[in-house]
Amino acid sequence: MAIAADLERVRLVRALQRVASGEAAALEDIYRRTSAKLFGVILRILGDRNEAEDVLQEVFVTVWNRAGSYDPTRGVSPITWLAAVARNRAIDRVRSRASRPTQPLEAAAEVADGAAPAWAALEADDDARRLAACLDALDEKQSSAIRTAFFDGVTYEALALRLGTPLGTVKSWIRRGLASLRTCLDA
């Protein structure tokens, strides 16, 4: 499992380096390996397939232009970097449409069957495992508030409404959770 994850990571790092030197075939390789996962991330935040496809397109144009700025020596795995680009783009889209509420996730019904078999390995990635362990160590309310906020891209206010909990309490859960998370991850 760990070996498969390492291999996948190395493949993606190499592909990003090839994209940085202008190889479109390498971008296609990254697309084949990651698009279903990244699409899942974006769709989860936007809830609209057409919009999510536009954002995925933006993500890959960004990767084409900016692959050279990915630095594997900084300790961020390539899939984490790609997911950060995807999530930032999606959040940006949510913020720019401001008045429209986030859609619920019925869209997730169309699951890609075996679209990216390498994913099982990627999820066993060290970063993800450590984060999961540190989140599990938090108070249940804190970890669930942090997961929901990050996963769905919602503000304190939206989260308070969704949970039916006073704003001050939600802020408190999240701030305490973030502080503990930091201590745990940096340990």
Next chain:
Amino acid sequence: MTAPPPPADLRDDPPADLAAEYVLGVLSPEDWQAARARQATDPVFAAEVMVWEARLTPLVLAAEAIAPAQDLWPRIRRALPANDVAGGRDGLTFWRGLTAASAFIAVVCLGLVVVSGRAPGPVPAPAQIARTAPAEPATEPMQVALLKPTRGPTAFVATLDRTRKLMTVSPGAAPTPKGKSLVLWMIPPGGAPQLLGEIPSDHSARMPMPDAFAGTGNTPIVLAVSVEPKGGSPTGRPTGPVVATGRFNVV
């Protein structure tokens, strides 16, 4: 101290970690905008943001994998900006000519491009695209605008590199109507459309960042494409229907 004292059980809360809250996405729109502006000007804050992104992003990898539409990759491939040196040089001449005032000059330049530019044909395979200084660190994020009709797929993709002061525009799904030209405009808030240039029908064009883009700060740059007579708008204003609009949002 304008804020009321917090309830007793909240008094022991750690101080807010703005970078963490920004990355988590929980800030109000105003605070989020302020944090984003700070990210661009405060390197210490920007570094904290990066560290929090690295800490939290693995969370989203738990999202279910969902296949996007089958035709999305071909669409992306067509939208990749052509950064090859020869095309870029032709593109520059082309755009400089078109942004220089009169429609007459524009028509002459068009002639030159037809003579000296690449032959019209299928969109060049991105595999052959050569890159200029790809590893050069950009100090400002690349911006992307998808220009779309009211309904339907993205028609054009524009990218803006403020660091290198370059803009590229790639044609997407929309064919150029027969005997017409597609012209790109910037729509300033409350102002008249400003001519940016003509969009080639079959390949990407690269142009210097229009002067009008400097100093737009956090205001989104709104772009529009109109159908004009061959060779450009006869009046310097859009005269035909607007077929696509979009705007640049910062990454």
